[in-house]
Amino acid sequence: MKRYFLSASLCLIGAISQHAFAANQVFVTNEGSGDISVIDSKTDAVVGNIKTGGKPRGIALCKNNPLLYVSNQEGSQLQAIDTRTLAVTQTLTLGDSPEAVYCSPDGQWIAVANEGSNSVSFVSTARWKLEFSIPVHGKNPEHAVFSPDGKRMLVSAEEADQVDVLDLQTHQQIASIRVGNRPRGIAFSPDGNTAYVAVETDSLLVAIDMQQLKVKGTLAVGARTNGLVMHPNGKWLFASNGGDADVAVVDTQSFTVIAKAAVGQRPWNMAISADGQKVYAAAGRSHALSVIDVATFKPLKNIPVGRLPWGAAAN
Numbered sequence: 245m246k247r248y249f250l251s252a253s254l255c256l257i258g259a260i261s262q263h264a265f266a267a268n269q270v271f272v273t274n275e276g277s278g279d280i281s282v283i284d285s286k287t288d289a290v291v292g293n294i295k296t297g298g299k300p301r302g303i304a305l306c307k308n309n310p311l312l313y314v315s316n317q318e319g320s321q322l323q324a325i326d327t328r329t330l331a332v333t334q335t336l337t338l339g340d341s342p343e344a345v346y347c348s349p350d351g352q353w354i355a356v357a358n359e360g361s362n363s364v365s366f367v368s369t370a371r372w373k374l375e376f377s378i379p380v381h382g383k384n385p386e387h388a389v390f391s392p393d394g395k396r397m398l399v400s401a402e403e404a405d406q407v408d409v410l411d412l413q414t415h416q417q418i419a420s421i422r423v424g425n426r427p428r429g430i431a432f433s434p435d436g437n438t439a440y441v442a443v444e445t446d447s448l449l450v451a452i453d454m455q456q457l458k459v460k461g462t463l464a465v466g467a468r469t470n471g472l473v474m475h476p477n478g479k480w481l482f483a484s485n486g487g488d489a490d491v492a493v494v495d496t497q498s499f500t501v502i503a504k505a506a507v508g509q510r511p512w513n514m515a516i517s518a519d520g521q522k523v524y525a526a527a528g529r530s531h532a533l534s535v536i537d538v539a540t541f542k543p544l545k546n547i548p549v550g551r552l553p554w555g556a557a558a559n
Contacts, residue, residue, distance in 0.1 A: 266327040270515060270524050270558045271312055272533050273300040274550025280314065281533070281549035282330065283524075285517045285558060288535055288547055294330050296323060302344040303555040306369055307351030312557065315342035315356055322356060322367060327559065334372055338365045344387040344513070344555065349394045357385040357399060364388040364399060364410065378415055380408045387429060391454065392436040398452075400427035400441060407441055409457060419457050423450040429472035429513065431481060433496060440481055442469040449483055449492075451499060465492040465501050471513040475520060475538065482523050482536075484511035491525055491534075493541050503541035507534035515556035526553035 270283040273296075280300060282292035298318025305312055311333070312325040320342055324334040340360025347354055347369075354367040362385060363377045382401025389398050390412075397410040407427050409419040424443035427450075431440045438460075439452040447469055451461040467487025474481050474496075481494040484507070491511060493503040508527025511534065515524045522544070523536040532546040533553060 266310065267518065267559055269327060270517070270533070270556060271303055271305075271327075272524075272526055272549050272553045273303045273314060273555045274531075274552060275299045275301055275317075275554045276531075276551030279550050280312075280325070281547075281553070283533060283547060283549075285522065285524075288522075288545060290547060290549065292330050293550075294325060294332070296332065301554045302342065302346075302356060303557045304345040304347050304354065305557045305559050306347035306354065307349070309347075309351055309369060311369075313345050313347070313354050315345050317341055320358070320360075322354065322365075324372070336367060336372065336374060338367075338374065339363045339377060343385070346387075346389050348390050349392055353390075353394075355388045355390065355397065357388040359384040359386060359402065362401075364397070376415055378410055378417065380410070380417055381420055382406060382408050382427075389430040389432065389439075391439075392432055392434060396454070398430050398439055398441070400430055402426055402428070407439075407452070421452055421457055421459065423452070423459060424448050424462075428470045429484075431472040431474040433474065434476070434478040438496075440472055440474075442472050442483055444468050444470050444486070447485075447487070449481075449494065461499055463494070463499055463501070465494060466490060466504070471511065471525070473514040473516055473523065475516060477520070480538070482514060482516075482525075484514060484525050486510045486512070489527075491523065491536060505536045505541055505543045507536070507543060508532045508546050512553070513555040515558040517558050524556045524558065526556050528552050528554065 280294040302315035339358030382404035425445035429442040466485025471484040508530030510529040535544040
């Protein structure tokens with residue numbers, strides 16, 4: 245098998261100058277209405293809509309790249325959308341029922357968890373090609389997140405009680421770590437030494453030592469903990485609680501909850517604005533994007549979007 249991962253291949257997209265990119269945007273996939281809402285993060289107002297059809301879910305923006313990557317349940321597709329024109333420019337067929345989408349730290353790879361085929365697909369951003377897939381043990385994988393150094397990946401599966409560990413140099417699963425029933429969102433500390441997993445059925449936040457690949461702590465942060473996003477400063481971890489309609493703020497040094505912000509119903513996946521000043525949570529049953537002020541950890545507003553928002557990404 246050819247080994248493309250971590251190669252020094254030319255990334256044409258990365259050659260585009262940074263000033264050419266659109267900025268101050270938040271994108272929200274609405275699986276119920278088959279579209280993507282575009283929000284101006286300066287005004288927190290909807291400024292555009294992208295028709296994707298089907299059921300868009302996972303969404304990601306890669307480093308030095310003007311394209312937005314979105315998984316679509318219809319046709320098991322990955323769609324590339326130009327953030328400047330808001331047009332779908334390319335599509336690619338993946339494994340069955342693709343879910344969350346993530347970019348590698350260097351921006352050269354997209355990883356998509358395929359719940360129907362129990363695998364993770366890896367797509368080259370430069371070649372726009374599905375280069376390889378890695379099968380996982382957990383049933384119905386939802387999130388597949390790169391470690392900050394790009395060498396490993398953690399994969400959570402909805403019908404499992406563990407997260408699977410992938411070695412991205414050998415393209416193999418190397419371990420499973422028991423965390424509890426129905427693991428969902430995953431986030432890493434900036435140094436990569438700790439990973440955090442939201443465990444929905446058990447309503448837990450689990451901290452994993454990535455050197456020993458063992459659980460080092462658990463914390464109850466709310467009911468049906470689901471989505472996770474780490475602030476760039478590494479001090480605050482935000483965890484959405486679907487049963488409580490709030491987002492918990494966890495101090496990563498003390499591993500304690502220091503605040504909670506009320507949001508819309510069934511908060512799911514989240515994003516942080518490029519300046520680090522706001523957290524955006526997709527509130528599915530409220531058909532809204534909830535905004536939290538990072539300076540005060542207080543809710544700012546609920547922005548009406550499409551039906552059943554699932555994921556969010558910001559630039």
